[in-house]
Amino acid sequence: MTTSDIVLELKGITKRFPGVVANDSISFQLKRGEIHALLGENGAGKSTLMSIVFGLYQPDEGEIYVNGQPVVMDNPNKAIEKGIGMVHQHFKLVEPFTVTENIILGMEPKNGAKIDIKGASKKVKELSEKYGLDVDPSATIDSISVGMQQRVEIIKTLYRGADTLIFDEPTAVLTPQEIGELLEIMRRLVAEGKSIILITHKLKEIMEIADTCTIIRRGKVIESLEVARSNPQELAEKMVGKAVNFKTEKQKATPKDFLLDVKDLVVAGEKGRNAVKQLSFSLRAGEIVGIAGVDGNGQTELIEALTGMRPVQSGDILLEGKSIVNQSPRTISEAGISHIPEDRHKHGLVLDFSVSENAILQTYYQKEMSPNGFINKKAMDELSTRLVKEFDIRTPGIETKVRSMSGGNQQKVIIAREIERNPNVLIAAQPTRGLDVGAIEFVHKQLISQRDQGKGVLLISFELEEILNVADRILVLFDGEVVGETTPETTSDQELGLMMAGKHEGGSMNG
Known part of the structure; x- marks a missing residue:
């Protein structure tokens, strides 16, 4: 391999945040036309490293080379100028704008004094066709699926001339079919001479698509290896540092009394049509019922109706024989339902609150936490310190803002808070979305442990493997x-x- 084959090289990159070394002297090489996976647990430092490459953070030590030349990436525009594009995990799109308007935002082509939307749309269409992206340039973002929105992000990087594309957990929000289509798009990109860095912890996808894999654990590079010479078990062990059990061990369920009865439920969705239609099912103590389905088939509306966040048109929801239909979220929560929401940022956490504050979001007003109408900080800190230990939440401290923690550790804060309330029914919506194999194993054990303590667990997931692995009934x-x-x-x-x-x-x- 000649040096001209290396399009991006990192040498000794170190990045420190208060109380944590996120990247510890990391070196990394990306070759032209390769898909290079960056594998690591949540919080291993993968996204921090790529944010440095993209100019969002500055390294404390180390150097970056693009096509053999040293570069100071002091902002994302510099990265774009050097042919590096990033497809972020949380899309950066303006919903009421069209696909074309989003793609040209910040670098609008002019025709005289006016923005040349027509010319831009033509270029977007050409890029879409060349890479098999199948995107409509005139559609508004709020009218297209999540998978399509991601394709808009891909075109945005190509429109700006990217030769190296960084994908940050790109399949976390996609259906199995969309994942297959995305992998096909990646193959077309590298066939056209692009190079891809894929940040992921999904071993199946690495085995299917990546040429090389660099494994990072707690901020350090463990190894770079050829994917064709490895296997999922080896990758998982190197990532986590111990043997990982892909199959969750559990005894056969012994369901007892009915806890939750949903009868002929009708719930309205967007634009006046019903998203849930005459739905009936039961959940018993001591069982996990999995709800499988492609995203957008009424799961979100069902969860919101069960937890009091969306009104029910007709039908009934009985918790231990008592109707909770159209009650407030707090009433339902106090009746014995805990909820791990599908979108942890929107409904699970207050990102600028500390770990401690997030741990008491459901109980701050209760007597033991606020005896005189004021929060008892000692009680709050004692609770959160215990939960951090029990649920292996990796954080510099209980005063850390959850915004600065990895997705897996943010999820553990929610799970700890919801289980700590000792509910009769635990509704877990996409509980392992965006988590690595170690964290997934941990979450599954928690759900099974709740079942074994006689709770009813309702698991809503788009991951078939998860449903088949954890549920007793589907x-x-x-x-x-x-x-x-x-x-x-x-x-x-x-x-x-x-x-x-x-x-x-x-x-x-x-x-």
């Missing part, structure tokens, strides 16, 4: 209705996939 949701009921022992991911596409007739819905 309901398949399609277009707001249950179209099938099965168990992990009697089904396969192929059969579930067909049901999720609405191509299956189900039997009884009431377990």
Whole structure:
């Protein structure tokens, strides 16, 4: 390999934040036309490293070389100028704007004094066709799917002339079909001479698409290796530092009394149409019921109706025989339902609050936490210190703002808070979205432990593997209705996939 094959090189990159060394003397090489995976646990320092490459952070030590030349990446514009583009995990798009308006934002082409939207749309269409992205330049962002929004982010980098693309956890929000399509897009990009850095912890995707994999653990490079010569077990062990069990160990469920009964539930979605239609199911103590389905088939509206965040049009929700339909979120929470929300940033945390403050969001007003109408800081800190230890939340301290923590550790704060309340029913929506194998194993153990303590767990997930691994009983949701009921022992991911596409007739819905 000649030095001209190396499009990006990092030498001895170190980045410190108060109380933590995020990157510890990291060296890394990206070759032309390769897909190089950056693998590590949540909080290992992957996103920090790529934020340095993209000019969002400055390194405390170390050097960056682009095409053999040393470069100071003091802002993202410098990175863009050097042909580096980043597709962020949380998209940076303006929803009411069209695809074209988003893509040209900040570098609008002019035709005289006016913005040349027509010319820009033509270029967007050409890029879309060249890379098989299938994006409509005139569609508004709020009218297209999450997968399409991600493609807009990809075109945005290509429009700005990127030769090196950084993908930060790109499949965290995609359906299985969209993931397949994205991997195909990546193949086309490298076939056209682009180079890709893929930040991920999904081992299946690394095995399928990456040429090389660099593993980072707690801020240090453990190894760079050829993916074709490795396997998922080896990658997982190097990432976590110990053997990882992909199959969650659990005893057979012994369901007891009915805890939650949903009867003929109708919930309105956006634009006046019903998202949940005459839905009925039950959840018993001591079982995990998994709800499988492609995103957008009524899962969000169902969860919001169960937790009091969205009104119910008709039907009933009974918790231990008592109706909780259209009660306030606090009333439902106090009745014994805990909720791990699907969007941890929107509904799970206050990002600028500390770990301590987030730990008491559900209980701050109760007598033991606020005996005289003021929060008892000692009680709050004692609780959060205990939860940090029990749930292995990796944070510099309980006063750390959760915004600065990794996704996996943010999720652990929510899980700790919700389980600590000792609910009868735990609703877990996408509980492992964006988490690494070590954190996923931890979350699954927590859900099974709740079940074994006689709680009812409702698991809503787009990850078929998760549903098959953790649930005792599976309901398949399609277009707001249950179209099938099965168990992990009697089904396969192929059969579930067909049901999720609405191509299956189900039997009884009431377990």
